[in-house]
Amino acid sequence: MPARQSHIHHALPYVFAVILAIAAGPADAATNTRTAAASLTATPATLTAALAALQPGQTLVLEGRFSETLIRDRDFGGVTIDARRAEFAGGLLLRNVQNISFVGGTYGSRIAPMRGNNTVEILNGAHISFAHATIVGDNDGKGVGVMVRQSRNVTVRDTVLEGHRAGLTSISSTDSLFTRNQFLNLSSDGINLSDSHRILATHNLCQGFTPSAGAHPDCIQLWSLKDKPLQSDIYLLNNTAYGATQGFASFDPSTASGIRFTFAGNYMETSYPQGVACYGCFDSRFLNNTLIATPGARWRTSMNIVGGAGNEIAGNLLYDWRTGAPAWASSLQRQFSDLVPSIAGVGSIHDDRSYGASITGDSIAAVPEPATWAQMISGMMLIGIVRRGRQSMILQAS
Numbered sequence: 001m002p003a004r005q006s007h008i009h010h011a012l013p014y015v016f017a018v019i020l021a022i023a024a025g026p027a028d029a030a031t032n033t034r035t036a037a038a039s040l041t042a043t044p045a046t047l048t049a050a051l052a053a054l055q056p057g058q059t060l061v062l063e064g065r066f067s068e069t070l071i072r073d074r075d076f077g078g079v080t081i082d083a084r085r086a087e088f089a090g091g092l093l094l095r096n097v098q099n100i101s102f103v104g105g106t107y108g109s110r111i112a113p114m115r116g117n118n119t120v121e122i123l124n125g126a127h128i129s130f131a132h133a134t135i136v137g138d139n140d141g142k143g144v145g146v147m148v149r150q151s152r153n154v155t156v157r158d159t160v161l162e163g164h165r166a167g168l169t170s171i172s173s174t175d176s177l178f179t180r181n182q183f184l185n186l187s188s189d190g191i192n193l194s195d196s197h198r199i200l201a202t203h204n205l206c207q208g209f210t211p212s213a214g215a216h217p218d219c220i221q222l223w224s225l226k227d228k229p230l231q232s233d234i235y236l237l238n239n240t241a242y243g244a245t246q247g248f249a250s251f252d253p254s255t256a257s258g259i260r261f262t263f264a265g266n267y268m269e270t271s272y273p274q275g276v277a278c279y280g281c282f283d284s285r286f287l288n289n290t291l292i293a294t295p296g297a298r299w300r301t302s303m304n305i306v307g308g309a310g311n312e313i314a315g316n317l318l319y320d321w322r323t324g325a326p327a328w329a330s331s332l333q334r335q336f337s338d339l340v341p342s343i344a345g346v347g348s349i350h351d352d353r354s355y356g357a358s359i360t361g362d363s364i365a366a367v368p369e370p371a372t373w374a375q376m377i378s379g380m381m382l383i384g385i386v387r388r389g390r391q392s393m394i395l396q397a398s
Helices: 009-024 029-037 047-053 368-382
Strands: 039-042 059-066 069-088 092-103 118-123 126-131 134-136 144-149 152-157 160-162 166-171 174-179 182-184 189-194 197-202 205-207 218-223 231-237 240-243 246-251 258-264 267-270 274-279 285-287 290-293 302-306 312-314 316-320 394-397
Touching (some): 047 059, 144 160, 246 267
Parallel strands (some): 059 069, 092 126, 118 144, 160 182, 182 205, 189 218, 240 267, 290 316
16 A cells, blocks of 8 residues: 555545534634624524624524525625524525624525526625535526625635535625535535635535536635636645546636635545646646545546646555455555645635634634544544645545
8 A cells, every 4th residue: 555645535425524523512702792682683584684784793683484585785884694593595695795703503405496597696895704504405406505696705604505506606706715614415515615715625525426418516616717817826625526427627717717726635435537636837836635536436536737837746646446446445544745835815805714624713712622533633634745846746546
């Protein structure tokens, strides 16, 4: 067995679930502080008046089942919406909204189709965050869980997104953080990044995809737009993909795909051909990724860095298990990257900006016992960290 391996992959989905459960309850300490300062309560009948009265630093606690909800043209100045006892069955639309954080809540419906295509939609927003939420579709193979357009400093973290065509899409947006989310039961892609810059997508899980006819699903897919600047400064770190999906890919719209990308520490056991791919990428890094073609897969999972220039490729492991996993497969340990992004100020200023395997600092300090467990789980997941290598190589093993 190659010496550069490191992972507990069979336990990883359960680790994600435990981390989300710990982080979800009670709310983060920052949220607790704001709640203690001042809070209001609203039901569907009183929501409009409560939002109008909400002041910076306050928390609005929502209770009940809300139909399609539109919030628009407001800089809230830093407020929290505690939606843990709320259901936005008709979805939530934010138009030209700034400085608001949502904690908890269920968005969408598993049994009723949405009137629009997107369960949560953010247009022309800034410093908006969703944490510990459940964002669902009705499994009709359509729509997006969270659509972010022409926005900046958006955070989506510690959230479950399931039952859509795509989990999260960022278009023409910047300085955003998507971390520790679970993308489940989708018919196409986990995360789509298009015409976006300065993005961190870390420690996300893609699993249980059921591709629709003609789809080429990707856990995380990137593409630049023709006649727009190339996407830049995007980090895909320590994400995980299982099953009927491709891994992590950036495609070339005409002559180039992106600049200063980093794909590091990502892990995939998949049945589709593209594991890590970048077509026409420049000054980018592809480090310590693990690609496995699962038993019975039609295609071999591959690494394709095509065209471009100035790229670094190092420490990647490729395994072809299509004819059966080897005896040592259960003891395979994954590689994690401890690479520190060179971009700062990413994500909402009003929410936790950590991008590791679990939230940091005082985020869960209000609950001592779960915090201790979170540290233990984080420690387990960080065992076997592999620092980036300098020698360019791709290692293949059967």
